[in-house]
Amino acid sequence: MKTYKYIYQLMAYRPFLYALNGLLWLLIHLLPLLPGIILQSFFDQLSGHSSTVISTTGLLALLAAIALSRIVIIYFGGLTDILHRFSISTIIRRNLFAHLLHKPSATTQAGEVIIHFREDAEQAESAVSWVLDVIGKFLFAIGAFVVLLNISVSMTLLVFIPLVVIVMIANKVSYKVEENRERSKEASTAVANTIGEFTSIAQSVNLANAEPYVIEKITALNEQRKQRMLKDRVLTQALDAIFSNTVSLGTGLILLLAASAIRNGTFTIGDLSLFIYYLAFITEFTDFFGMFLAHYRQTAVSFSRMEKLFQKGMEKELVEHHSLSELPAEQKREVEPLETLTLHNLSYVYPGTEKGFRNIELTIDRGSLTVITGVIGSGKSTLLKALAGVLPYEGEIRWNGRAVTDASAFFTPPASAYTPQIPTVFQQSLQENIQLGVYEEENTLDRSLHIAVLQDDVHRKGTQLSGGQKQRTAIARMFAREAELYLMDDIGSALDIETEQKMWERIAHEFLHKKTMIIASHSQECLRRADQIVVMKDGQIVDIIKQ
Numbered sequence: 301m302k303t304y305k306y307i308y309q310l311m312a313y314r315p316f317l318y319a320l321n322g323l324l325w326l327l328i329h330l331l332p333l334l335p336g337i338i339l340q341s342f343f344d345q346l347s348g349h350s351s352t353v354i355s356t357t358g359l360l361a362l363l364a365a366i367a368l369s370r371i372v373i374i375y376f377g378g379l380t381d382i383l384h385r386f387s388i389s390t391i392i393r394r395n396l397f398a399h400l401l402h403k404p405s406a407t408t409q410a411g412e413v414i415i416h417f418r419e420d421a422e423q424a425e426s427a428v429s430w431v432l433d434v435i436g437k438f439l440f441a442i443g444a445f446v447v448l449l450n451i452s453v454s455m456t457l458l459v460f461i462p463l464v465v466i467v468m469i470a471n472k473v474s475y476k477v478e479e480n481r482e483r484s485k486e487a488s489t490a491v492a493n494t495i496g497e498f499t500s501i502a503q504s505v506n507l508a509n510a511e512p513y514v515i516e517k518i519t520a521l522n523e524q525r526k527q528r529m530l531k532d533r534v535l536t537q538a539l540d541a542i543f544s545n546t547v548s549l550g551t552g553l554i555l556l557l558a559a560s561a562i563r564n565g566t567f568t569i570g571d572l573s574l575f576i577y578y579l580a581f582i583t584e585f586t587d588f589f590g591m592f593l594a595h596y597r598q599t600a601v602s603f604s605r606m607e608k609l610f611q612k613g614m615e616k617e618l619v620e621h622h623s624l625s626e627l628p629a630e631q632k633r634e635v636e637p638l639e640t641l642t643l644h645n646l647s648y649v650y651p652g653t654e655k656g657f658r659n660i661e662l663t664i665d666r667g668s669l670t671v672i673t674g675v676i677g678s679g680k681s682t683l684l685k686a687l688a689g690v691l692p693y694e695g696e697i698r699w700n701g702r703a704v705t706d707a708s709a710f711f712t713p714p715a716s717a718y719t720p721q722i723p724t725v726f727q728q729s730l731q732e733n734i735q736l737g738v739y740e741e742e743n744t745l746d747r748s749l750h751i752a753v754l755q756d757d758v759h760r761k762g763t764q765l766s767g768g769q770k771q772r773t774a775i776a777r778m779f780a781r782e783a784e785l786y787l788m789d790d791i792g793s794a795l796d797i798e799t800e801q802k803m804w805e806r807i808a809h810e811f812l813h814k815k816t817m818i819i820a821s822h823s824q825e826c827l828r829r830a831d832q833i834v835v836m837k838d839g840q841i842v843d844i845i846k847q
């Protein structure tokens with residue numbers, strides 16, 4: 301989706317608040333036109349050129365009144381702007397969060413996500429707000445241009461033309477600003493990702509005596525980040541310096557030109573004050589416009605980064621309008637009981653590699669146990685991830701003959717439940733780790749604790765679990781959910797023989813020939829109970845053994 305379309309959607313999110321905000325900021329930007337004219341009259345009166353009826357004291361009182369009213373409007377403008385900005389970044393964060401929960405992606409990294417929530421949402425928020433400023437400042441510039449043209453055409457053009465040239469240069473340079481900003485953001489993401497990764501494997505780092513390696517790696521990435529940030533800052537500051545000095549240069553130019561015009565009597569002291577007063581605002585507009593263009597391009601980068609989390613065609617979900625105060629209603633999903641699951645010409649290849657799986661054709665009947673086996677790296681986990689909806693795929697998965705259109709939304713309970721190869725637990729109690737909100741079905745807790753051979757560990761917390769206990773917690777979490785299809789990835793790998801045997805006996809007793817199960821495994825316990833064994837090699841099925 302194009303950046304302006306995203307911005308437009310966000311503007312339309314709180315239309316009345318945005319309109320009020322727009323009105324206030326228009327006033328804030330346009331009010332400074334008046335003090336210029338008052339100053340002109342003031343100085344003209346003092347120098348005896350004025351024809352106004354208001355006294356100098358009256359003019360000063362008017363100036364004070366305008367300043368005061370502008371302060372009041374800025375106060376309310378600030379309030380509406382903060383409120384509106386908050387709504388904009390929050391709706392983006394809300395939509396991102398909802399998307400990550402509903403359609404988790406196996407390839408998303410934590411550091412990257414944090415940057416989306418923090419920087420990208422703020423970038424989008426500012427883009428929407430800055431549109432009002434750029435319009436307000438532009439209208440001011442037009443108003444000032446007309447007033448100044450009426451005083452002196454030649455001086456006005458001489459002041460404006462250099463400013464226009466500066467804007468054009470700024471526009472050109474802003475591409476470079478965008479490129480530098482993107483590169484510095486990439487470097488920041490790399491640092492955040494690496495710190496996140498090493499923190500999550502801190503124990504392994506410690507045991508492998510790898511702290512110097514970690515420090516070296518982070519130092520190198522930080523150095524890269526510093527270099528890129530520096531480049532970004534130097535260019536931005538250089539542009540700022542040019543812009544802030546244009547006022548002084550312009551004032552100098554006006555003074556030079558005004559001297560002879562005042563002597564000729566075609567220019568008054570009041571005119572001079574008006575030119576100098578407006579110049580500061582007009583230059584501010586050119587400065588701001590350059591910044592706005594650069595900011596707009598950075599916003600495009602932010603949107604395209606967030607867009608990558610969404611499937612093609614679904615990007616508009618990022619800016620969809622939802623209430624911020626209400627939680628989405630819990631929807632009980634009905635699913636047609638599974639009779640047959642068919643995988644037709646199913647493929648997924650990890651981007652930039654040849655790895656994954658290709659052209660998978662497989663039929664799975666209701667109540668059967670399918671075991672996917674094959675050497676390490678043959679594509680078993682990848683296939684299961686696609687079936688669990690955490691990796692996209694090409695081809696078709698048919699549920700009772702009908703193609704599933706949105707796999708990531710469909711393959712969740714009550715259609716399917718999945719235990720990944722690497723279990724994830726958090727620090728709360730074992731019970732909370734298993735239930736994760738499935739409170740109304742508490743009767744499934746005992747069953748799942750029993751199947752996963754975890755009854756003796758129920759008092760533990762997530763942080764106190766061994767590798768095997770974590771694996772069994774993930775299994776219990778899956779069986780605590782009612783589903784038509786259970787997908788399990790190598791779930792016995794961290795278990796001792798006795799526990800594994802017990803667990804398979806219990807799974808068989810509870811579910812064999814009642815529920816449909818697909819398991820990636822080499823375990824004899826599992827293979828001997830299978831209805832069909834699918835052998836994979838190099839991402840393809842090389843044999844299907846029915847038993």
Ligand SMILES: Nc1ncnc2c1ncn2[C@@H]1O[C@H](COP(=O)(O)OP(=O)(O)OP(=O)(O)O)[C@@H](O)[C@H]1O
Pocket residue numbers: 650653655656674675676677678679680681682683721790
């Ligand atoms: N994120 C990834 N990016 C690129 N290649 C990947 C990624 N994840 C896995 N692979 C590669 O894809 C191939 C299939 O991996 P997969 O994890 O599906 O194998 P597997 O059969 O489940 O192996 P194992 O028995 O070790 O679990 C492997 O060669 C692996 O190196």
